[in-house]
Amino acid sequence: MSGQDEHPTVPRDELVAQLAAALPAWLPTQRWFGGKDREITAVHPVSWTTLLEGDPLLLHLVVRVEQDDRRELYQLLIGSRQSQLPNVPAPASIGLEDGLTCYEASGDADLTSCLLDLMAEGAQVEALTFEHESGADLATGLRAHPITTEQSNTSLVYGSQYILKLFRKLVPGVNKDLVLHRALHEIGSEQIAEPLGSISAEVDGEEVTIGMLQRFMPDAADGWVMATTSVRDYLTDPTGLPPEESGGDFAGEAYRLGKAVATVHADLARALGTEEVGEDRLHSVLDSMLGRLERVSAQVPELAQHADALRPVFERILDAPVPIATQFIHGDLHLGQVLRTIHGWLLLDFEGEPAASHAERAALASPLRDVAGMLRSFDYAAQQLLVGQPEDPERAAGAMAWARRNRDAFCDGYGKVAGRDPRESADVLRALELDKAVYEVAYEHANRPEWLTVPLASIARIVTEGE
Numbered sequence: 001m002s003g004q005d006e007h008p009t010v011p012r013d014e015l016v017a018q019l020a021a022a023l024p025a026w027l028p029t030q031r032w033f034g035g036k037d038r039e040i041t042a043v044h045p046v047s048w049t050t051l052l053e054g055d056p057l058l059l060h061l062v063v064r065v066e067q068d069d070r071r072e073l074y075q076l077l078i079g080s081r082q083s084q085l086p087n088v089p090a091p092a093s094i095g096l097e098d099g100l101t102c103y104e105a106s107g108d109a110d111l112t113s114c115l116l117d118l119m120a121e122g123a124q125v126e127a128l129t130f131e132h133e134s135g136a137d138l139a140t141g142l143r144a145h146p147i148t149t150e151q152s153n154t155s156l157v158y159g160s161q162y163i164l165k166l167f168r169k170l171v172p173g174v175n176k177d178l179v180l181h182r183a184l185h186e187i188g189s190e191q192i193a194e195p196l197g198s199i200s201a202e203v204d205g206e207e208v209t210i211g212m213l214q215r216f217m218p219d220a221a222d223g224w225v226m227a228t229t230s231v232r233d234y235l236t237d238p239t240g241l242p243p244e245e246s247g248g249d250f251a252g253e254a255y256r257l258g259k260a261v262a263t264v265h266a267d268l269a270r271a272l273g274t275e276e277v278g279e280d281r282l283h284s285v286l287d288s289m290l291g292r293l294e295r296v297s298a299q300v301p302e303l304a305q306h307a308d309a310l311r312p313v314f315e316r317i318l319d320a321p322v323p324i325a326t327q328f329i330h331g332d333l334h335l336g337q338v339l340r341t342i343h344g345w346l347l348l349d350f351e352g353e354p355a356a357s358h359a360e361r362a363a364l365a366s367p368l369r370d371v372a373g374m375l376r377s378f379d380y381a382a383q384q385l386l387v388g389q390p391e392d393p394e395r396a397a398g399a400m401a402w403a404r405r406n407r408d409a410f411c412d413g414y415g416k417v418a419g420r421d422p423r424e425s426a427d428v429l430r431a432l433e434l435d436k437a438v439y440e441v442a443y444e445h446a447n448r449p450e451w452l453t454v455p456l457a458s459i460a461r462i463v464t465e466g467e
């Protein structure tokens with residue numbers, strides 16, 4: 001344990017114990033908490049570090065959250081003030097028994113600016129190590145604000161120069177996001193935001209990455225926002241023009257995005273190597289797809305009704321010609337993970353699926369998984385406008401036409417750089433897309449139940465109509 005200093009009124013270990021007692025009720029209210037669909041049985045403080053002493057107080061806390069048979073580590077940045085509470089959003093507030101208010105401090109710029117300064121300095125504070133990447137000369141004294149987009153972690157933008165991602169669910173070792181960003185940066189990749197620094201903690205004797213600092217792209221547009229704007233313009237165009245003739249056509253961007261993703265795959269293979277796998281691996285991939293299907297079907301009955309139709313589609317992957325080249329991939333690629341800058345597309349967030357285990361994230365995989373993720377995302381972009389709307393076959397057909405055009409453009413661009421069109425592996429791609437859709441059913445069930453119909457409708461359509 002670290003950080004035994006005293007808070008002005010409450011001894012530090014007592015404060016930490018009180019926080020741990022309040023967290024089972026508070027954690028599920030946070031967007032980034034991944035276990036909202038299961039009861040929390042206990043929260044244990046694992047380590048705590050005082051980053052700012054006195055009033056205000058800034059405490060870094062790592063807790064182990066227990067849910068059924070799961071034990072997961074999360075990090076929290078806790079602020080506390082004896083005087084007036086800062087202007088932080090209400091859900092950030094964590095009320096303690098004796099009336100003391102602590103709060104999730106990522107929205108308090110007076111407290112978070114020290115994180116950048118500590119990285120610039122290369123400081124060690126108890127169990128926390130703050131570093132800048134070699135050659136990075138960081139500005140100091142900048143204030144930060146948290147980004148407001150939907151995310152699984154918490155990101156703070158310093159000035160308009162840097163973005164610091166604080167990983168919420170912690171995995172042992174150096175985070176894959178940081179490892180892959182460093183590897184891509186070293187070989188000069190132009191499709192990533194430059195990594196500039198990191199924060200790590202020692203937890204149970206092991207190094208754990210808790211933060212990654214990158215160059216912030218203030219001029220960038222989010223791929224999801226661009227794509228959904230294009231769908232909306234197309235579906236609400238009173239002239240009824242086809243997508244290729246409508247003003248906001250996205251296919252040129254989808255094509256360039258396909259090229260960018262194939263370039264990143266080639267760079268990852270060059271930087272970190274590939275491994276050829278045989279039939280055994282196909283069997284274990286199939287087992288994991290079937291396992292996920294069983295688990296999610298048990299939670300979401302609407303998926304269970306498709307399970308019999310899904311299994312034979314998954315089994316077709318066994319017909320894929322071996323050996324297959326596997327490598328490091330993005331792991332959770334979708335339109336919200338790509339940014340369009342004036343120079344082209346950038347890929348973000350190489351951490352993999354938020355719910356994946358450490359071993360799953362570390363495993364090499366076929367790049368077709370990322371292609372499947374992005375194809376799912378074009379489907380999502382098209383379908384999200386239909387959520388909660390009365391049935392309208394014409395609009396539904398329009399959404400399908402938009403998705404088809406952009407999926408094809410993406411594959412054309414990918415094939416142009418990779419030298420092989422992903423659609424040539426149609427059976428494997430369909431199985432991977434459906435496996436991703438099963439993941440999305442679990443994700444939406446836990447996080448956005450109103451969107452559950454999006455992946456469910458895709459699964460129903462693909463298994464009945466094949467598209």
Ligand SMILES: Nc1ncnc2c1ncn2[C@@H]1O[C@H](COP(=O)(O)OP(=O)(O)O)[C@@H](O)[C@H]1O
Pocket residue numbers: 147149150151152153154155163165193214215216217218220222336337339348349351
């Ligand atoms: N370097 C950057 N420049 C500009 N915006 C960024 C940058 N990195 C991330 N973002 C924005 O932050 C959002 C969340 O980042 P991401 O790394 O995907 O976090 P999470 O892992 O929590 O989903 C992105 O969708 C993007 O809008």
Ligand SMILES: O=P(O)(O)O[C@H]1O[C@H](CO)[C@@H](O[C@H]2O[C@H](CO)[C@@H](O)[C@H](O)[C@H]2O)[C@H](O)[C@H]1O
Pocket residue numbers: 150151152153224332334335336337349353354373376377378380381440443
């Ligand atoms: O938080 P992450 O970006 O790491 O990813 C998780 O959240 C995503 C949603 O924010 C989720 O993506 C799903 O919804 C997207 C639209 O919001 C869509 O573009 C994706 O295709 C769909 O998978 C992602 O699955 C989840 O891991």
